[in-house]
Amino acid sequence: MSSSSSSTKLCFNSNCKEPLEKWRRGWRLRTGEYADLCDRCASAYEDGKFCETFHLKATGWSCCGSCGKQIHCGCIVSFHMFILLDAGGIECLTCAKKSYILTPNPAWPPPSQFLPSQHESLKDLSMKRWSLIAGSGPVPWRKAPSFFNGSGVQSELQPGMPFEVDVVGGIDRFRISDRFSIFSLEKKQENSFDRLIDRKLIVGPSETLENEISASNREEKPNLSVASVVKNESSASNMSLASAFSSKYETNNMNHDCASLSQWPTLSTPMGKHVSSHNGMNSAGEAVVHTGKARGDCRGRNQLLPRYWPRITDKELQQISSNSNSVITPLFEKILTASDAGRIGRLVLPKKCAEAYLPLISQPEGLPLKVQDLKGKEWIFQFRFWPNNNSRMYVLEGITPCIQSMQLQAGDVVTFSRLEPEGKLVMGGRKASTTPSDQGVEATLTGNNALAPEDDSGNQITKADSGTTWSEICKRRFKVNETLEVKPISHSKRKNSILGSKGKRLRVENEDLIELKITWNQAQGLMRPSPKIVPTVFVVEDFEIEEFEHAPIIGRPTIPAIDHFGEKIQWVQCDDCLKWRKVPANALLPSRWTCSENVWGLDRSLCSAAEKLSTEELEDMIPTINKVSFKKKKNEKRDSDSIVALEGLDALANLAIQGEEDVLPASSQTGLRHPRHKLGCTCIVCIQPPSGKGPKHEQTCDCVVCKSLKRRCKTLRDRREKKQLEKEAETAYPSQLQTEQVPDNDSCVDDSSERKFLISPLKGQIDLNIQPERDEEVSPGLYSGAMKCSFTDATDVNFSQQGYSSLGVGINVVGKQMQEDGTGQANFSNSVTLDCHLEKTDVDRHLILPMDTAGSTSSTAT
DNA sequence: CCAGCGCATGGTA
DNA sequence: GTACCATGCGCTG
Numbered sequence: 097m098s099s100s101s102s103s104t105k106l107c108f109n110s111n112c113k114e115p116l117e118k119w120r121r122g123w124r125l126r127t128g129e130y131a132d133l134c135d136r137c138a139s140a141y142e143d144g145k146f147c148e149t150f151h152l153k154a155t156g157w158s159c160c161g162s163c164g165k166q167i168h169c170g171c172i173v174s175f176h177m178f179i180l181l182d183a184g185g186i187e188c189l190t191c192a193k194k195s196y197i198l199t200p201n202p203a204w205p206p207p208s209q210f211l212p213s214q215h216e217s218l219k220d221l222s223m224k225r226w227s228l229i230a231g232s233g234p235v236p237w238r239k240a241p242s243f244f245n246g247s248g249v250q251s252e253l254q255p256g257m258p259f260e261v262d263v264v265g266g267i268d269r270f271r272i273s274d275r276f277s278i279f280s281l282e283k284k285q286e287n288s289f290d291r292l293i294d295r296k297l298i299v300g301p302s303e304t305l306e307n308e309i310s311a312s313n314r315e316e317k318p319n320l321s322v323a324s325v326v327k328n329e330s331s332a333s334n335m336s337l338a339s340a341f342s343s344k345y346e347t348n349n350m351n352h353d354c355a356s357l358s359q360w361p362t363l364s365t366p367m368g369k370h371v372s373s374h375n376g377m378n379s380a381g382e383a384v385v386h387t388g389k390a391r392g393d394c395r396g397r398n399q400l401l402p403r404y405w406p407r408i409t410d411k412e413l414q415q416i417s418s419n420s421n422s423v424i425t426p427l428f429e430k431i432l433t434a435s436d437a438g439r440i441g442r443l444v445l446p447k448k449c450a451e452a453y454l455p456l457i458s459q460p461e462g463l464p465l466k467v468q469d470l471k472g473k474e475w476i477f478q479f480r481f482w483p484n485n486n487s488r489m490y491v492l493e494g495i496t497p498c499i500q501s502m503q504l505q506a507g508d509v510v511t512f513s514r515l516e517p518e519g520k521l522v523m524g525g526r527k528a529s530t531t532p533s534d535q536g537v538e539a540t541l542t543g544n545n546a547l548a549p550e551d552d553s554g555n556q557i558t559k560a561d562s563g564t565t566w567s568e569i570c571k572r573r574f575k576v577n578e579t580l581e582v583k584p585i586s587h588s589k590r591k592n593s594i595l596g597s598k599g600k601r602l603r604v605e606n607e608d609l610i611e612l613k614i615t616w617n618q619a620q621g622l623m624r625p626s627p628k629i630v631p632t633v634f635v636v637e638d639f640e641i642e643e644f645e646h647a648p649i650i651g652r653p654t655i656p657a658i659d660h661f662g663e664k665i666q667w668v669q670c671d672d673c674l675k676w677r678k679v680p681a682n683a684l685l686p687s688r689w690t691c692s693e694n695v696w697g698l699d700r701s702l703c704s705a706a707e708k709l710s711t712e713e714l715e716d717m718i719p720t721i722n723k724v725s726f727k728k729k730k731n732e733k734r735d736s737d738s739i740v741a742l743e744g745l746d747a748l749a750n751l752a753i754q755g756e757e758d759v760l761p762a763s764s765q766t767g768l769r770h771p772r773h774k775l776g777c778t779c780i781v782c783i784q785p786p787s788g789k790g791p792k793h794e795q796t797c798d799c800v801v802c803k804s805l806k807r808r809c810k811t812l813r814d815r816r817e818k819k820q821l822e823k824e825a826e827t828a829y830p831s832q833l834q835t836e837q838v839p840d841n842d843s844c845v846d847d848s849s850e851r852k853f854l855i856s857p858l859k860g861q862i863d864l865n866i867q868p869e870r871d872e873e874v875s876p877g878l879y880s881g882a883m884k885c886s887f888t889d890a891t892d893v894n895f896s897q898q899g900y901s902s903l904g905v906g907i908n909v910v911g912k913q914m915q916e917d918g919t920g921q922a923n924f925s926n927s928v929t930l931d932c933h934l935e936k937t938d939v940d941r942h943l944i945l946p947m948d949t950a951g952s953t954s955s956t957a958t
Numbered sequence: 959c960c961a962g963c964g965c966a967t968g969g970t971a
Numbered sequence: 972g973t974a975c976c977a978t979g980c981g982c983t984g
Contacts, residue, residue: 435978440962444976460964482964487974489965 107134160188404428404446424522427453429511431528432499437506441496445479450490453512454479454521467523468515469498475523498523656681670694673703 105116108131120138122131133141159166165188405428428449430436436443445454457463462480469475475498481488502525504510511524654666664681670691679685679696686693694701 433977435976438978442963444978447975484965484976485967485974487976489976493963 105132107137108132109134109137112137158186160186162187404430404449423516425514425516427512427514429509429526432504432506432508432510434506436495436510437499437504437508439496441494441499443477443492443495443499443510445490445492447488447490449512450479450481453514454490457481465492465521467498467512467521469502470522470524473501499525503527654679654685670703675700675703675705675707677707 105119106112107114107116107119108122112134114134114136116132116134119132119134122133122138122141428446430443430446430449433444454465455463457479460481460483462478465477465479467475467477475495477495477498478493479490480493481490499505499510502510504525504527507528509526509528511526513522513524514520515522654668656664656666659665659678665678666681666683667676668679668683668685668689669676671688672690675691677691677694677697677700679694683696691701691703691705699705
């Protein structure tokens with residue numbers, strides 16, 4: 097509140113108009129200025145009693161249905177003080193908080209993303225839209241009650257559902273959210289801002305709205321227009337427009353005719369359409385939608401499970417809206433289950449989708465819903481729900497003819513869209529027969545254009561490639577997954593279906609496993625920074641970390657080195673003969689590589705050719721490579737993929753982390769971080785904050801993870817120094833080595849296991865690959881690779897970090913830990929050793945690594 | 959006996 | 972622990 101000593105002004109409150117000698121700041125005006133209030137009004141305003149003081153006789157007054165408190169419902173100041181009840185009447189926020197039993201509509205953004213008011217045109221549009229749909233069915237919509245004559249209507253309602261009355265409830269429910277949003281905004285404005293910023297949401301003034309909302313409808317709070325940064329091009333202002341409600345609207349509608357209140361739930365109206373209609377952005381707005389770029393209700397979709405995100409194709413869009421200038425707004429989709437496609441003819445609708453996009457129903461019998469298919473044929477389904485576990489199961493009944501008409505079956509996808517501005521609900525179908533791989537590629541590359549069997553992916557790839565964000569990629573990965581899970585399934589009886597819920601879910605898991613397997617075996621170990629990309633290097637506790645700004649490339653893991661001539665090279669192992677070949681440093685090798693592909697050294701292009709480097713030489717170059725592994729490498733048949741991955745992970749990671757100074761030539765020390773540490777890598781070193789999301793760690797960051805990392809780095813340094821001292825001591829007193837193990841400050845490492853780990857039968861050398869008594873229990877591949885995990889310093893075992901995850905590869909080995917199981921076997925496990933402060937749950941999020949694979953790296957020692 | 963309705967159950971997220 | 976949801980299953984006509 098600010099004061100001024102100027103005079104001649106009147107209190108902004110029209111019911112007061114008291115000359116102001118001093119005035120204080122009230123609510124914010126549309127101009128950006130603030131209402132100047134007299135002391136009394138300002139005080140009342142500050143106390144939230146503005147209405148009760150100054151609007152007592154104005155229209156729009158109502159009593160809280162619970163406590164009876166009078167609240168002026170049209171007041172711009174107090175309109176956040178109450179909620180509208182579905183059954184009519186209002187409830188003050190205090191009471192509402194107590195009795196609020198409905199969750200905010202899930203399809204809408206967090207409360208803080210709402211604007212407090214809505215423009216009339218939006219309301220009109222919504223009403224029109226709703227009426228069109230509602231009135232189109234053979235069964236008339238139930239008359240909605242007016243807002244403020246609740247008593248008469250309430251009797252119609254089922255007890256226990258005070259907030260929901262048919263169609264209007266949809267509006268009111270939104271208002272509840274809206275109200276709460278304001279409340280939330282009020283109470284936690286600062287936090288909201290922070291959160292929003294943290295989430296990288298667009299926060300800004302809603303200029304468009306500002307110009308269109310009357311002063312009396314304005315809320316004193318800053319107009320926030322918040323839009324998630326998603327691929328939907330809807331602007332922040334668009335978002336605000338969509339979510340805008342005005343108190344004036346509410347006031348004006350208090351006595352509305354019931355019929356006029358029947359409208360499409362505004363909350364379910366995608367903002368894109370609001371914008372198009374509301375702003376008259378016909379050409380522009382619709383064009384955007386027509387191109388398929390602005391698809392779906394981005395807010396709604398963000399709140400829906402990804403599997404329900406609409407992935408309608410351009411062709412579908414065009415097909416739907418071909419006969420008119422309508423704009424199609426994809427709402428959601430669902431993969432048909434056996435039950436859905438069964439003879440029963442009931443399509444179970446995802447609850448959130450139903451509540452977000454379909455008319456609100458209060459009675460289990462629901463409402464007839466007129467739906468148009470892609471051919472323009474209209475169907476009428478019964479949209480209803482069953483009470484279920486204190487919740488509801490929404491179903492569309494009578495869909496069998498439509499499903500059959502579209503020749504859909506279990507596993508296929510039904511899409512629900514809405515035509516704007518008609519408001520028609522459109523149901524589309526998509527066969528699951530499109531080959532998963534195609535779909536996957538298409539989905540991955542084109543995102544929202546995915547899954548159209550007839551789509552020309554080529555163009556879309558081009559189109560989508562520009563401006564693809566990681567979030568998009570991640571989202572599209574969902575599509576890949578889900579696409580993959582869609583398999584043609586013969587239509588059959590429910591009980592015989594192989595697409596039961598369990599099966600479906602198992603399928604999802606299996607797909608995930610496949611993805612993981614692929615990731616692990618073929619991608620994880622193969623991703624490398626592009627040789628043309630110069631990484632930026634940042635330092636954490638003297639450890640230089642390379643950060644790559646570009647996506648990694650897929651290649652075979654190699655060992656970078658410098659040859660005798662000082663040239664950068666890399667060593668690569670032939671998959672067939674397991675011999676190591678030298679290739680140029682910039683050579684990109686396929687995941688499987690054999691000597692025959694050695695175009696750089698024709699004399700070594702045959703497996704029969706001798707290894708250019710002797711084992712000893714190679715060992716000299718890479719001391720961490722275990723001699724035993726070398727010895728075994730030719731004797732054991734391996735799964736090359738897994739070994740490649742293991743090599744990539746274990747050897748390279750350890751090379752990178754443990755031994756840059758010790759192992760590699762000086763010239764390569766700076767550059768040789770683990771190649772996985774690049775953009776998209778979410779390992780702790782690179783970006784991983786404790787929460788699993790968020791910005792990268794600053795060098796000065798003192799978060800738990802960073803502190804852990806720093807502590808660990810320090811430990812490593814210390815140990816290295818100690819190790820050096822030990823070596824020196826060993827020279828003088830070799831016999832003392834075996835008992836040498838100086839505790840360090842890494843509290844997370846189990847000392848006993850580590851000590852055990854360090855005690856090696858090899859004199860003076862720790863060989864983790866040796867576990868004579870348990871050899872038979874370990875995969876043969878474990879020890880076969882020359883690059884297998886082996887350590888000269890056990891301390892390094894605990895610090896292999898690597899991984900991609902945000903690239904969609906889905907791997908991020910945060911850490912490995914030596915653990916001692918009951919048998920005395922020391923194993924690596926997918927748990928974190930970086931710091932005791934790290935909770936396992938935090939870590940598990942990043943451990944997509946299959947346990948068996950991780951475990952397979954277990955090098956045991958006794 | 960069968961189809962369909964409506965709710966219950968249990969697996970999964 | 973909770974909500975969701977696929978489907979089982981009993982009841983009814």
